[in-house]
Amino acid sequence: MSFGSSSRTVQGVLLLIGLILGWSSMAGEPGPVIPKGKGEQCVAETDFMRRNHMDLIVHQRDDTVIRGIRDEPFSLVECVDCHVQLDEDNQAVRIDEEGQFCASCHAYVAVKIDCFGCHAAVPDPVVPDPVVPDVAQQDSVDGSHWLPNKQLLAFKQTLPTAVPPALSHHKNEADTVRSE
């Protein structure tokens, strides 16, 4: 009996060690490392973009292709322009390549992107002054240094009510006109 009891104690200790190890490895999960974009701010707040960028893109593609509306505040071309990284030879790296802005998160959450089967994954080569990437300024997941976009804030102020700006801007533009 005493043998059995000590065996149970060993089992318990092993289980405890296993749990601690498992928990500590989970807590140390680094998450995707997202390269920093150009400039000080994105077109909208980081949290909003993280949750809603796909809706913005899908919503706007029909407006652009079918209705020819090309002056909206969001565009896939601008995503690429700001977030593309340059290699040692100052050449733009495809944004859907491993470790790059789009691919790092999408690989982490295992969501395939097919945007760049058709859309350009690097800016057009006539970019005037390419910025050398600053490796020290790699952005962590929180992205806290991204400030809200002034242009978008100004746009928000023209809206009649406080609503998530991007998804409802059409409706509200129409509402504004109607109320005049």
Next chain:
Amino acid sequence: MKPTPSDQNKAVSARRSFLQRLGLLGAATAVAPALLPAISRAKVTALKGVSDEQRWGLMIDTSKCATGCDACVRGCHDEHGISSTGNEHTDAQWIRKIDLQDNLTGQESSLPMMCQHCDSAPCVDVCPTGASFKRADGVVLVNKHTCIGCRYCMMACPYKARSFIHEPVTDQKSLAPRGQGTVESCTLCVHRIDADDDLQPACAVSCTEEGHSAILFGDLNDSESDISIAIAKHDAQQVRSDLNLNTGVRYAKL
């Protein structure tokens, strides 16, 4: 039970307010239709999309188009990042040059052939997903987001104006997305004409730069526009006018 005078007064006042409200409703109904068009017009201008006020088109003056010159083809392919895949038979071709000879008179002519941006486009009729569509301003396009690559539109097109992309595409231009498994054709350079009314499609620009000025771009709906005046002056024809497609591309002196 007989109604008291106060009950009668109440009934009269209720009837009066009912009639007043009815009158207001009538007035509102009469005014509303007058307001509606104003609202919908305002919405359209606020969104700055395309409208059917314009119908964009081209006129090709075949007497100015030079045999052996392919400036328009090169201009188009540069603009949209179209390059050879090494397999000539399946290369994309948005615009091509055709040389014609009249068997009777021996008269030779040369012309560019591309999507004719038909008003009643057969490609739009046959598309099973609605990916092949005509914009409000008459430009016929493929919405590659919904194109499934079935190639029905290519079979329907009388002008052989469309190409299927067999191989993966890289190095696209940012304003001209192109990809494997979809059909594509001349877009009348919508990315240019949407951006600025003064911008011309790349083929017309290249032709002018080459010194031929055989391609004229403009608004077919505006009878005062250069293109409308030129079409009327030269009695510019539709290719396969027997099909009654009301094409947006017209050929002069054919």
